[in-house]
Amino acid sequence: MKQKKRFVAGNWKMNGSLAQNRDLLNALIETVKNAESDVVVFPPAIYIQQVATMVEGTNVKVGVQNISPEAKGAFTGEISLSMVNDFGCDYVLIGHSERRTLYGETNEDVAKKMQAVVDAKLTPVICVGETLEERESGRTEAVIKEQLTSVIDAIGIDAFNNAVIAYEPVWAIGTGKTATPEEADQVHDFIHCTLKVYDDNISDLVRVVYGGSVNASNVDSLFAKQNIDGALVGGASLEAEGFTKIALA
Ligand code: PGA
Numbered sequence: 001m002k003q004k005k006r007f008v009a010g011n012w013k014m015n016g017s018l019a020q021n022r023d024l025l026n027a028l029i030e031t032v033k034n035a036e037s038d039v040v041v042f043p044p045a046i047y048i049q050q051v052a053t054m055v056e057g058t059n060v061k062v063g064v065q066n067i068s069p070e071a072k073g074a075f076t077g078e079i080s081l082s083m084v085n086d087f088g089c090d091y092v093l094i095g096h097s098e099r100r101t102l103y104g105e106t107n108e109d110v111a112k113k114m115q116a117v118v119d120a121k122l123t124p125v126i127c128v129g130e131t132l133e134e135r136e137s138g139r140t141e142a143v144i145k146e147q148l149t150s151v152i153d154a155i156g157i158d159a160f161n162n163a164v165i166a167y168e169p170v171w172a173i174g175t176g177k178t179a180t181p182e183e184a185d186q187v188h189d190f191i192h193c194t195l196k197v198y199d200d201n202i203s204d205l206v207r208v209v210y211g212g213s214v215n216a217s218n219v220d221s222l223f224a225k226q227n228i229d230g231a232l233v234g235g236a237s238l239e240a241e242g243f244t245k246i247a248l249a
Contacts, residue, residue, distance in 0.1 A: 006037035006223070007164050007207050007230035008247045009125065010237025011065065011093065014044055021047055022054070027240035029058045032247045037230060039247045040091050041237070045079055052088045063091030063125065066099060069112040081120040092117045095147070096127045097170045107147055111154035118159045125164040125232070126151070127211070128191070132171035140169075141190050148194050157198035165191055165208045166232040172212025174234060181221045181228070184210045188227035216245035223249050 016024075021043060032039050042063045043051045052062050068078035084092070094117065095110035110126065117124040128147040130140045144167070152160070167187050169179050179187070188210070192203045210222055211232030222228050236242045 004207050004229050007040070007125075007209050008035075008037045008249075009040040009042060009063065009091070009209075009230075009232050010243055011042045011096070011211075011232055011234050012044065012237060013065070013098070013234060015238055016043060016047060018047070018050060021050055024238070024240050025051065025054045025060070028244060029055060029060055031240065031244040033059060035059065035247045037247055042091070042093055045084075048084070048087045048089060056088070061090045062088065063093060063123075064089050065093045065096070067092055067113060067116065069109075069116040081116055081122065085120060085122070089122065091123045091125055091164075094124050094126045097129055097168055097173060101170070107150035108154070110147075111151040114151055114159055114163075115155045118155075118162075123162055123164065124159075125166055127166045127168050127232070129168040129170050129173075129212070135169065135171065140187065144187060144190060145194050148191065152195075152198055157195070157202060160195060160202055161205050163206055164230075165206060166211045167191060167208060168211035168232060174213070176213050178213045178218050178222075179210070181225045184222060185225035185227045188225075188229075192227065214246060216242045219246045219249045 040061045040063050042065050045064055055062060064084050067081055067084060068075050072080055094113045099105040114124050114126060128144050130143040134143050172178050188208045191208050195202045207229035209230035209232055210228050214231040214233045215236040231246055233246055
């Protein structure tokens, strides 16, 4: 498999303020300006305009943490892709485990959102991952397979041509516990094998990144693995120095 450009993204979740975002970005824009990876931040939607304005003309790109698959109308509290497109977002996070567990997002919802993102010509970053209970009962691969194939069967493998897949074991998110590089690499390999059943060449196009307590200290061992094409970073992306180390690793 050919070496791919790394993808390193910060998922800010529900954190930040105008002042904090400004300080973080001012530092980040400068320190990552020669990064060889794609560097992306996912701020809360209300700050997209601020962030998009600040990063314009730099190599930092912006994404949105969640969208509605609907085009417009009576969907209180939701935002559409055309709204996101107004502000120069390039990426959309889909199916993050917090959306799945806290807000009841199903694989069917994930498929609809993915289709809408592809139609809007933005890049989907689709998250998959097992819970601790699923891992301990030996169901990791079955869960990941179901999360992926339910989307592929609904909207087709071509939707993945330009996608990033984030493998985020739920038990590793925000817990300080990371999958070992070997564990992550094994699941990433399984993800590629699952996609290949549908399209032999798709693995060359899709980047599979790891998420779950990635930080400046563990990033090198994760990135040393052949199947790990980058990272989706939560907590450690809120602080410029640590996130920069990950982006430059
Ligand atoms: P974490 O979050 O790095 O804080 O574990 C990762 C994520 O949820 O994307």
